[in-house]
Amino acid sequence: MNRKYRGVIIAGNWKMNNTPSELKAYADTLKSIVGQARWCEVVVCPSFVMIPAAQKAFRGNRVSVGAQDVSAFDAGAYTGDVSARQLSELGIRYVIVGHSERRSRYGENDPTVNQKVRAALSLNLRPIICVGESLLQHETGVTADLVTLQVKAALSGVPDAQIRRVIIAYEPIWAIGTGKTATAGDAASVAGTIRAVIRKKYGARIARAVPVLYGGSMNADNAKQLLMQPDIDGGLIGTASLDPESFASIIMSARQENM
Numbered sequence: 370m371n372r373k374y375r376g377v378i379i380a381g382n383w384k385m386n387n388t389p390s391e392l393k394a395y396a397d398t399l400k401s402i403v404g405q406a407r408w409c410e411v412v413v414c415p416s417f418v419m420i421p422a423a424q425k426a427f428r429g430n431r432v433s434v435g436a437q438d439v440s441a442f443d444a445g446a447y448t449g450d451v452s453a454r455q456l457s458e459l460g461i462r463y464v465i466v467g468h469s470e471r472r473s474r475y476g477e478n479d480p481t482v483n484q485k486v487r488a489a490l491s492l493n494l495r496p497i498i499c500v501g502e503s504l505l506q507h508e509t510g511v512t513a514d515l516v517t518l519q520v521k522a523a524l525s526g527v528p529d530a531q532i533r534r535v536i537i538a539y540e541p542i543w544a545i546g547t548g549k550t551a552t553a554g555d556a557a558s559v560a561g562t563i564r565a566v567i568r569k570k571y572g573a574r575i576a577r578a579v580p581v582l583y584g585g586s587m588n589a590d591n592a593k594q595l596l597m598q599p600d601i602d603g604g605l606i607g608t609a610s611l612d613p614e615s616f617a618s619i620i621m622s623a624r625q626e627n628m
């Protein structure tokens with residue numbers, strides 16, 4: 370992290386887990402440990418259907434509720450989609466875009482991700498753009514090239530005025546939900562590559578301000594080491610965010626005094 374230039378963001382991606390009736394117990398536990406965390410921005414991203422209940426459960430605390438996806442389109446005949454305008458009207462600020470599960474299971478590609486990023490930014494949302502390589506790509510050493518392409522494609526047509534709202538999450542696919550984590554050194558190196566892409570396109574001042582998160586089996590044991598890297602400004606957490614105590618431990622790891 371580099372707190373001089375960027376805020377720290379710890380975001381939980383619940384995926385298709387939890388139900389509205391389970392929210393209160395989760396929220397009560399998380400709030401009791403880190404409900405007033407001032408050292409980082411805490412975000413939980415439940416399924417769309419739980420967003421209002423989650424907002425109610427976290428009201429008055431420093432925990433934002435985000436979304437897991439957003440439509441590439443403004444409005445119309447897109448059954449099952451949820452638009453940026455709908456999210457914005459609910460008071461949502463953060464939305465995950467281009468998660469590897471959306472890419473691999475629902476055929477989202479770089480142009481789709483770009484459309485979604487632009488749709489989110491047009492309504493002042495902050496897209497958390499996920500990029501990352503497969504195991505084969507990791508083993509063949511093409512990670513930096515691939516991530517460079519993904520970031521460039523996701524940011525195509527995004528003007529200077531909007532780029533400061535962008536958050537990039539480096540999520541090696543082979544580390545998601547597997548218990549395997551990138552080494553802090555490797556994650557930091559890819560985060561540095563991402564920042565270099567942004568620097569080349571938008572200049573050094575903007576590149577310094579864009580948060581780059583790491584995601585992929587981050588947990589209470591490895592969070593501190595990852596978050597200590599200067600170019601890693603937080604985490605996108607799946608499995609460990611489902612347990613409020615584990616999620617809270619990661620949030621505590623981001624505390625300056627604990628670094």
Ligand code: PEP
Nearest residue numbers: 545546584585586607608
């Ligand atoms: C994710 O799905 O974004 C993720 C990082 O999951 P996990 O923490 O379970 O690897």
